[in-house]
Amino acid sequence: MTRLLPLLCFILSFNVLAELRATGDLGIVIEREKGNALIVNTTKHTQLAKIEKLGDLSHASVVFSRDERYAFIFGRDGGLSKIDLLQDKLNKRIIQAGNSIGGAISQDGKLIAVSNYEPGGVKVFSSDTLELVADIPAVYGEGKRSKVVGLVDAPGQRFVFSLFDAGEIWLLDLKNPKTPAIKKFLNTGKQPYDAVIAEGRYYIAGLFGESGLALLDLWNPEAGVKRVLPDYVKDDEKLPVYKMPHLEGWAVAGDYLFVPAIGKHEVWIIDKRQWKLIKTIPVLGQPVFVMARPDARQIWVNFAFPDNNQVQIIDANELSLAKTLAPGKAVLHMEFTPRGEQVWLAIRDDNRLAVYDTETLEEIARLPADKPNGIFFSARAHKTGL
Amino acid sequence: MTRLLPLLCFILSFNVLAELRATGDLGIVIEREKGNALIVNTTKHTQLAKIEKLGDLSHASVVFSRDERYAFIFGRDGGLSKIDLLQDKLNKRIIQAGNSIGGAISQDGKLIAVSNYEPGGVKVFSSDTLELVADIPAVYGEGKRSKVVGLVDAPGQRFVFSLFDAGEIWLLDLKNPKTPAIKKFLNTGKQPYDAVIAEGRYYIAGLFGESGLALLDLWNPEAGVKRVLPDYVKDDEKLPVYKMPHLEGWAVAGDYLFVPAIGKHEVWIIDKRQWKLIKTIPVLGQPVFVMARPDARQIWVNFAFPDNNQVQIIDANELSLAKTLAPGKAVLHMEFTPRGEQVWLAIRDDNRLAVYDTETLEEIARLPADKPNGIFFSARAHKTGL
Numbered sequence: 142m143t144r145l146l147p148l149l150c151f152i153l154s155f156n157v158l159a160e161l162r163a164t165g166d167l168g169i170v171i172e173r174e175k176g177n178a179l180i181v182n183t184t185k186h187t188q189l190a191k192i193e194k195l196g197d198l199s200h201a202s203v204v205f206s207r208d209e210r211y212a213f214i215f216g217r218d219g220g221l222s223k224i225d226l227l228q229d230k231l232n233k234r235i236i237q238a239g240n241s242i243g244g245a246i247s248q249d250g251k252l253i254a255v256s257n258y259e260p261g262g263v264k265v266f267s268s269d270t271l272e273l274v275a276d277i278p279a280v281y282g283e284g285k286r287s288k289v290v291g292l293v294d295a296p297g298q299r300f301v302f303s304l305f306d307a308g309e310i311w312l313l314d315l316k317n318p319k320t321p322a323i324k325k326f327l328n329t330g331k332q333p334y335d336a337v338i339a340e341g342r343y344y345i346a347g348l349f350g351e352s353g354l355a356l357l358d359l360w361n362p363e364a365g366v367k368r369v370l371p372d373y374v375k376d377d378e379k380l381p382v383y384k385m386p387h388l389e390g391w392a393v394a395g396d397y398l399f400v401p402a403i404g405k406h407e408v409w410i411i412d413k414r415q416w417k418l419i420k421t422i423p424v425l426g427q428p429v430f431v432m433a434r435p436d437a438r439q440i441w442v443n444f445a446f447p448d449n450n451q452v453q454i455i456d457a458n459e460l461s462l463a464k465t466l467a468p469g470k471a472v473l474h475m476e477f478t479p480r481g482e483q484v485w486l487a488i489r490d491d492n493r494l495a496v497y498d499t500e501t502l503e504e505i506a507r508l509p510a511d512k513p514n515g516i517f518f519s520a521r522a523h524k525t526g527l
Numbered sequence: 528m529t530r531l532l533p534l535l536c537f538i539l540s541f542n543v544l545a546e547l548r549a550t551g552d553l554g555i556v557i558e559r560e561k562g563n564a565l566i567v568n569t570t571k572h573t574q575l576a577k578i579e580k581l582g583d584l585s586h587a588s589v590v591f592s593r594d595e596r597y598a599f600i601f602g603r604d605g606g607l608s609k610i611d612l613l614q615d616k617l618n619k620r621i622i623q624a625g626n627s628i629g630g631a632i633s634q635d636g637k638l639i640a641v642s643n644y645e646p647g648g649v650k651v652f653s654s655d656t657l658e659l660v661a662d663i664p665a666v667y668g669e670g671k672r673s674k675v676v677g678l679v680d681a682p683g684q685r686f687v688f689s690l691f692d693a694g695e696i697w698l699l700d701l702k703n704p705k706t707p708a709i710k711k712f713l714n715t716g717k718q719p720y721d722a723v724i725a726e727g728r729y730y731i732a733g734l735f736g737e738s739g740l741a742l743l744d745l746w747n748p749e750a751g752v753k754r755v756l757p758d759y760v761k762d763d764e765k766l767p768v769y770k771m772p773h774l775e776g777w778a779v780a781g782d783y784l785f786v787p788a789i790g791k792h793e794v795w796i797i798d799k800r801q802w803k804l805i806k807t808i809p810v811l812g813q814p815v816f817v818m819a820r821p822d823a824r825q826i827w828v829n830f831a832f833p834d835n836n837q838v839q840i841i842d843a844n845e846l847s848l849a850k851t852l853a854p855g856k857a858v859l860h861m862e863f864t865p866r867g868e869q870v871w872l873a874i875r876d877d878n879r880l881a882v883y884d885t886e887t888l889e890e891i892a893r894l895p896a897d898k899p900n901g902i903f904f905s906a907r908a909h910k911t912g913l
Contacts, residue, residue: 161614163549163592163594163596163613164595165550165551165591165592165594165595165596165908166593184594205551206549207569207864207865208551209551209552210551226549227547228547249866250866296820296866296867298868298886316886340822341821341822341824342823342824396800414782435911436726436727436728436911437726437727437728438682438727438728438746478593479593479908479910480593480636480682480909480911481634481682481911482682500684500702520909522551523551523865523866523906524866525821525822525866
């Protein structure tokens with residue numbers, strides 16, 4: 142037995158070594174109804190692991206630690222789950238609120254901020270331990286609390302978010318997490334429902350309660366929040382809005398923003414020097430995500446029911462439609478590989494993922510997934526404003 | 528003994544497990560004179576390993592595999608070294624030419640291209656095995672061979688490079704690596720010496736033999752190579768040029784390019800909509816690298832001898848100088864962390880690295896390094912055109 146010891150230890154340690162895994166080409170796929178997270182490899186198109194029972198993931202989003210080892214999943218039920226991508230397991234899970242709508246990770250990677258509906262506010266946790274670091278109730282008026290939406294990270298260890306009920310935008314500075322500094326912008330527009338940050342600089346909130354968009358230039362916060370694109374409004378009379386488009390899907394390509402029109406079968410092209418509409422592109426349905434390939438040459442658009450079995454691609458050079466694809470039933474989400482050679486699609490009602498080559502526009506791989514509704518790659522760790 | 532076996536195996540496997548390492552926050556530092564590569568961790572500000580004897584690294588550059596596990600180091604002596612960041616060791620090393628000037632990795636991560644002076648041309652290797660996949664001699668005129676410079680990767684599994692002696696720009700399509708497709712642009716300007724790709728779209732070559740820059744728009748290659756910025760020229764009469772600036776350091780910030788003037792104590796601000804000079808900013812010496820913080824708010828500039836003990840920071844909002852730092856003797860290179868909260872400096876003659884907080888502009892860490900001349904972080908794996 143003694144003579145076998147080195148051999149046995151060698152075998153055991155070899156098994157561990159054999160699993161050496163880099164983290165730059167990993168991703169998380171959300172299985173909505175089961176509440177699972179799949180760990181996937183984007184080079185080999187394989188599923189590496191399934192982490193189960195993470196609660197209500199019907200509107201889940203994911204951010205990654207700066208070393209790309211951990212994924213933080215924000216669930217609709219206020220759950221915050223930390224997944225270890227190297228060990229294929231749940232590292233920690235807390236229920237931090239009653240109803241949550243997403244989160245972000247600080248520039249230095251040390252803080253996780255979550256935006257909550259109930260109780261309305263932002264909670265900030267240590268990314269290391271998930272211990273509470275700061276609690277920011279979204280109090281407005283006479284002691285009322287607002288739902289918080291559109292939370293994004295910004296340079297300088299800051300977060301920006303909007304108060305749905307209050308119509309306010311708050312700029313939260315956490316350089317000293319124990320003493321958060323908050324700059325509040327009041328009366329910024331009725332019922333902001335989502336927001337996006339463009340180029341790490343422009344915070345843009347969509348308004349549900351009135352027309353136009355609220356714009357805050359983080360390079361010039363003293364100029365306050367401006368209203369832009371006054372014609373950007375849902376068109377209640379003509380078409381029912383099946384799904385409010387995601388602002389985080391807004392695509393920046395050179396001087397242009399490609400924006401989903403609300404309730405209309407159009408993508409709008411905005412010149413971001415002047416925040417003016419310069420062209421509308423008719424598309425086949427109500428756009429949900431309008432996303433640029435990382436080199437910005439292609440803009441991919443998916444749609445609300447009943448047109449969600451198709452995807453359209455806009456050529457950002459020609460500013461016109463280039464191609465229509467029919468990937469499968471209910472294309473809910475799209476994620477590009479970091480250098481854009483491929484795009485992954487979550488096709489809910491076909492219970493699978495599809496991988497497309499963005500050059501040939503051909504499907505090159507399929508992976509099974511149970512009712513997938515979100516795909517998030519680890520390269521997001523290196524980006525601002527997600 | 529038998530009863531100890533599980534314990535011993537546990538300890539051994541625990542030691543291996545304890546080294547579990549993610550790869551999103553790693554980097555390579557080049558020690559020029561020793562020919563070493565240090566593996567560093569940008570979260571903990573630590574050196575993890577030293578890989579020795581990699582040949583002549585006097586003008587080394589580094590790219591990373593798409594999973595961020597491997598670093599490929601291009602040496603001046605034609606050496607191509609593949610470093611395993613998970614196992615702290617050299618995976619493979621070849622001498623692929625007599626004199627080399629840099630390289631790039633393909634969009635899909637499968638191909639490594641190297642630009643060679645001697646023999647003049649580009650060689651393409653499998654990133655997996657370092658086996659030769661394609662050999663592209665830079666033949667021009669009547670069978671002459673040119674030095675190749677300014678090699679960058681581009682979307683669509685392409686590489687772009689310039690022929691110094693021929694004054695040509697070649698667009699190499701490797702969608703089928705066995706049958707490379709080359710589109711040649713002739714008479715694009717005398718003696719291109721370096722190049723940069725902006726936004727994955729604009730290939731810009733600096734010219735040593737005449738004034739101006741050669742511009743190829745990869746979205747419209749049929750339009751050919753244009754000459755822009757006719758005043759961009761070294762000013763032989765007034766100041767000797769101590770070091771030609773690096774074009775790969777060109778900073779893109781919104782609508783502007785920040786460009787080192789050749790031989791002058793100036794940084795030029797170019798409006799890239801019209802490729803016109805809109806402002807010059809006087810700086811304290813001849814700029815070498817002019818690099819944007821990832822959010823583009825700050826532009827950091829280092830200088831040629833004898834001013835290379837200082838660094839200046841331009842405010843991209845005000846378009847003016849914000850700060851001058853004196854980090855140490857001979858600041859040769861700068862690398863931002865991917866989300867820009869820190870910048871690392873290679874300070875050759877102080878034999879150390881310095882890490883600065885880009886918000887406070889204070890030094891927050893130092894690491895020893897022998898004559899460091901280059902810093903490259905693994906997040907480069909996810910970027911195009913490096």
